[in-house]
Amino acid sequence: MDIVGSVFRGVETIIVTTDIISVAAGGDGVGRLEDGRALFVPRTAPGDRVEVRVVEEHKSFARGRVKRILAPGPDRVAPPCPVAGECGGCAWQHLAYPAQVAAKTGFLREALRRIGSMESPPVAELLAAAHPLRYRNKAQVPVATGPDGGLRMGYYREGSHDIVPLPDEGCRLLQPAVDKALLFVREHLAELGLRPYDQGLGQGSLRHVMVRADAQGRAMVVLVTREAIPPGAADLAAAWVGQAGIVSVQNNLQAKTGNVILGAETKVLAGPDALDEQLGGLEYRLSATSFFQVNSEQTLAMLGAIMGLRPWKPGESVLELYCGVGTLSLPLGRLGLRLHGVENHAAAVADAQANALANGLPGLTFSVADALRAWQALPPGFEPQVVLMDPPRKGLEPGLAAVLVEKGPPELVYVSCDPASLARDVKLLAAGGYQLKTCQGVDLFPQTPHVESVNLLVRG
Numbered sequence: 001m002d003i004v005g006s007v008f009r010g011v012e013t014i015i016v017t018t019d020i021i022s023v024a025a026g027g028d029g030v031g032r033l034e035d036g037r038a039l040f041v042p043r044t045a046p047g048d049r050v051e052v053r054v055v056e057e058h059k060s061f062a063r064g065r066v067k068r069i070l071a072p073g074p075d076r077v078a079p080p081c082p083v084a085g086e087c088g089g090c091a092w093q094h095l096a097y098p099a100q101v102a103a104k105t106g107f108l109r110e111a112l113r114r115i116g117s118m119e120s121p122p123v124a125e126l127l128a129a130a131h132p133l134r135y136r137n138k139a140q141v142p143v144a145t146g147p148d149g150g151l152r153m154g155y156y157r158e159g160s161h162d163i164v165p166l167p168d169e170g171c172r173l174l175q176p177a178v179d180k181a182l183l184f185v186r187e188h189l190a191e192l193g194l195r196p197y198d199q200g201l202g203q204g205s206l207r208h209v210m211v212r213a214d215a216q217g218r219a220m221v222v223l224v225t226r227e228a229i230p231p232g233a234a235d236l237a238a239a240w241v242g243q244a245g246i247v248s249v250q251n252n253l254q255a256k257t258g259n260v261i262l263g264a265e266t267k268v269l270a271g272p273d274a275l276d277e278q279l280g281g282l283e284y285r286l287s288a289t290s291f292f293q294v295n296s297e298q299t300l301a302m303l304g305a306i307m308g309l310r311p312w313k314p315g316e317s318v319l320e321l322y323c324g325v326g327t328l329s330l331p332l333g334r335l336g337l338r339l340h341g342v343e344n345h346a347a348a349v350a351d352a353q354a355n356a357l358a359n360g361l362p363g364l365t366f367s368v369a370d371a372l373r374a375w376q377a378l379p380p381g382f383e384p385q386v387v388l389m390d391p392p393r394k395g396l397e398p399g400l401a402a403v404l405v406e407k408g409p410p411e412l413v414y415v416s417c418d419p420a421s422l423a424r425d426v427k428l429l430a431a432g433g434y435q436l437k438t439c440q441g442v443d444l445f446p447q448t449p450h451v452e453s454v455n456l457l458v459r460g
């Protein structure tokens with residue numbers, strides 16, 4: 001049938017045939033309905049001709065699911081993972097890597113144009129990853145009861161809370177050490193006798209398994225539960241240390257409902273309470289709950305991009321907001337800068353302080369504070385010449401852009417993991433006199449539509 005964008009309305013189903021013309025920021029391919037409305041279709045690639053089942057219709061757009069690929073586009077590739085079509089862990093394994101890189105550069109440009117109101121945003125070509133698979137140093141995998149009554153571990157099916165079981169080959173995005181430890185845990189988890197948490201029924205306890213590995217392949221396993229693991233099960237889990245590269249087993253308690261994976265309390269069952277990671281010749285202590293960039297190799301590329309954004313001078317004073325364990329602070333401290341880091345997660349600040357000490361960097365100080373109140377947390381006499389900030393996906397706290405406009409130094413370095421919130425903040429900052437000079441994307445998350453970027457804003 002050679003009808004592009006035509007709609008067939010059955011009793012319940014609407015089936016259309018469309019050509020995919022581009023990829024949208026969320027990662028879906030974009031086709032068109034006959035009336036011109038955009039049709040967003042996950043797991044499609046530009047140039048694909050597809051038969052689509054429309055699942056949602058709105059005034060100006062619709063959403064659909066692929067029923068059949070009639071003709072693949074030039075950028076469609078065979079996904080390396082057997083569950084890539086259903087697992088929500090990564091949305092883009094069907095898209096050739098160069099096309100992913102081009103799309104992400106476009107997302108940054110488009111967000112800064114559309115949301116940031118910039119006519120010609122200064123977006124550089126994305127720094128592509130040398131290794132677009134097997135890059136993740138951390139996995140956080142939900143656990144549930146499977147249809148056979150046994151434990152099921154794997155990522156959620158896109159847009160649902162159904163678990164797609166982890167394939168026996170493991171996850172292609174994980175570093176081999178993470179995969180090895182995760183598959184070992186999958187093998188032995190049932191022996192602990194813990195019942196998976198069912199949010200609907202409010203019963204059970206086991207929620208997630210987190211595995212993080214360092215560059216030496218040493219793995220930390222964290223069992224996230226609603227209630228503390230009973231002593232017998234804790235002893236069995238503790239005995240995992242020494243197997244499959246596991247050096248530490250911990251129990252994190254998360255009693256709250258909702259999507260936040262880790263809770264505030266963590267108990268060590270065996271081994272050290274933190275990993276000693278090495279990155280770029282620096283040592284980082286990483287506690288179970290501290291944030292650390294998941295792609296170590298590309299974090300080095302990102303650090304290179306930050307270093308190249310402006311001439312960092314020894315003795316310069318930098319205020320770093322959202323500093324985490326000091327991933328960005330330590331390399332700047334090594335250049336002889338004075339840096340004060342602010343972060344609201346106390347365990348991460350303790351890690352950052354230990355990291356500065358372990359690496360012999362006395363010019364670095366840190367405090368536990370909300371980014372919004374950073375100026376109140378500064379050491380006496382500390383006057384920042386640059387603010388470096390790396391907020392979570394939602395971008396700067398409401399009100400922080402105004403504080404920066406009022407008190408900020410001549411230069412801001414903004415590390416972003418979401419083009420839309422970056423563009424919103426750039427617009428707020430531009431209204432207060434800061435101009436975006438450079439936006440350099442770095443691919444920290446291959447096989448997914450997520451985009452990291454480092455940005456330089458200058459006042460005046």
Ligand SMILES: C[S@@+](CC[C@H](N)C(=O)[O-])C[C@H]1O[C@@H](n2cnc3c(N)ncnc32)[C@H](O)[C@@H]1O
Nearest residue numbers: 291322323324327343344345370371390391392
């Ligand atoms: C994207 S991470 C960046 C961490 C660090 N720059 C790195 O590269 O490892 C964001 C950090 O901001 C912290 N954070 C989130 N909201 C915050 C807030 N309102 N004030 C201060 N820190 C916050 C998180 O705990 C997390 O460590």
